[in-house]
Structures are given as C-alpha cells and as structure tokens.
Amino acid sequence: SQTIHQWPATLVQPVGSPLSLECTVEGTSNPNLYWYRQAAGRGLQLLFYSVGIGQISSEVPQNLSASRPQDRQFILSSKKLLLSDSGFYLCAWSVNVGPSSTDTQYFGPGTRLTVL
Amino acid sequence: GNSVTQMEGPVTLSEEAFLTINCTYTATGYPSLFWYVQYPGEGLQLLLKATKADDKGSNKGFEATYRKETTSFHLEKGSVQVSDSAVYFCALPNTGNQFYFGTGTSLTVIP
Numbered sequence: 001s002q003t004i005h006q007w008p009a010t011l012v013q014p015v016g017s018p019l020s021l022e023c024t025v026e027g028t029s030n031p032n033l034y035w036y037r038q039a040a041g042r043g044l045q046l047l048f049y050s051v052g053i054g055q056i057s058s059e060v061p062q063n064l065s066a067s068r069p070q071d072r073q074f075i076l077s078s079k080k081l082l083l084s085d086s087g088f089y090l091c092a093w094s095v096n097v098g099p100s101s102t103d104t105q106y107f108g109p110g111t112r113l114t115v116l
Numbered sequence: 117g118n119s120v121t122q123m124e125g126p127v128t129l130s131e132e133a134f135l136t137i138n139c140t141y142t143a144t145g146y147p148s149l150f151w152y153v154q155y156p157g158e159g160l161q162l163l164l165k166a167t168k169a170d171d172k173g174s175n176k177g178f179e180a181t182y183r184k185e186t187t188s189f190h191l192e193k194g195s196v197q198v199s200d201s202a203v204y205f206c207a208l209p210n211t212g213n214q215f216y217f218g219t220g221t222s223l224t225v226i227p
Binding site: 059 | 150152158205209212213215217218219220
C-alpha cells in the first residue's frame with residue numbers, strides 16, 4: 001500500500017530564516033506531487049505541483065520554491081521566511097494518468113509552520 | 117476551468133441529527149467528484165467519490181450522489197456523531213493535473 005510522509009510535523013522559525021520541508025511517498029512510482037498551504041480557518045491554496053523529476057509548476061509567485069530531486073521526494077524551500085508564510089503545509093500525491101487529467105489525491109499529515 | 121461552490125459554514129448540529137452539506141459544480145464533461153474530510157490538526161482524507169453521473173459514493177455512513185441535472189454532489193449523513201466534527205471539502209479535477217477544492221465547511225457536532 002502507498003504511504004506519504006511529511007516532516008517535520010511542527011516548526012517554529014524566525015522571520016528571515018530559511019525553510020526546508022520534506023515529503024516522501026512510498027509504494028508507488030512516478031506519482032504527481034503537490035504542495036498546498038492552508039492558512040488558519042481557510043481553504044487550500046495550491047503552491048506547486050510536479051509530474052516528474054525536476055519538473056515543477058508554480059501556481060503562486062512568492063518567496064517559496066519547490067524541488068523534486070528523486071521520483072518520490074518533494075521539497076518545499078524558502079531562503080527567507082516572511083510572517084505571511086505561517087500556515088499548515090500539506091503534501092499530496094496522485095497516480096500519474098497523463099498530462100491532461102488527474103486521479104484521486106492522497107494527503108500527508110501536514111507540517112504546521114509558525115513564523116515569528 | 118472546473119470549479120465547485122460549497123455551502124458556507126460553520127454548521128453546528130446535535131448528535132444524531134441529519135446532515136446535508138451542499139456542493140454544486142461547474143465542469144466540462146463529467147469528471148469524478150470527491151468529498152474530503154479534515155479532522156483537527158490532520159491532513160485531508162478521501163471520504164468518498166463518484167466517477168460518473170448517477171453514481172452514489174458512500175463511506176462511514178456518509179453518502180453523496182452525482183446529479184448532472186442539478187450539477188450537484190451534496191453530502192448527507194442520517195445521524196451524525198461527535199466524532200464527525202471536522203471540515204469537509206468538495207473537490208473535482210481541474211485543468212491539467214490539478215484539483216479544485218471548495219472552501220470547506222466546518223461541522224461541529226455537540227452531544
């Protein structure tokens with residue numbers, strides 16, 4: 001069966017510090033991978049998605065970046081955090097069914113980031 | 117692109133009450149439709165899905181029927197429990213490899 005891991009589970013960082021959040025998927029190959037952010041009491045905002053190694057699509061211009069160094073690893077980074085980066089970060093995966101469609105998304109447990 | 121409009125919350129119900137959370141969609145063709153649930157402090161979990169018109173998805177006592185005549189996918193449960201307190205998201209595939217998620221409906225069930 002497939003599992004998705006995220007770490008760390010919680011993180012408190014000062015403004016201006018760097019960030020690295022990691023997501024890994026087990027039990028599947030060549031998945032689509034996604035990073036979402038959820039501000040307190042708000043819905044989901046898609047940040048990045050990837051359909052393959054080294055292929056990243058950005059949905060929102062901001063001070064965050066994403067990388068996919070391995071097939072089942074997705075990393076969210078920032079060089080300098082802002083207060084507005086606080087939120088709940090969710091990684092998700094789906095089966096890669098082609099370039100113009102998508103299947104069920106499965107979510108990780110999330111990382112709670114607080115920027116002070 | 118495809119989108120959903122979801123009933124605004126929050127919703128507060130007494131235990132054993134009937135639940136309906138409305139969701140209507142706009143889509144090209146007939147994509148699969150989904151309900152996800154998010155318990156406090158956790159990620160989203162797939163609750164149920166329907167892959168074609170007139171399909172009924174069901175899980176844990178929740179049901180939703182894919183109705184193309186009314187472009188709706190309302191979530192229902194006959195008797196809610198305290199443990200059903202969560203945020204519920206309606207969703208469908210959008211252009212490319214993306215999903216469109218509704219804004220979420222917060223449900224609180226009181227004993």
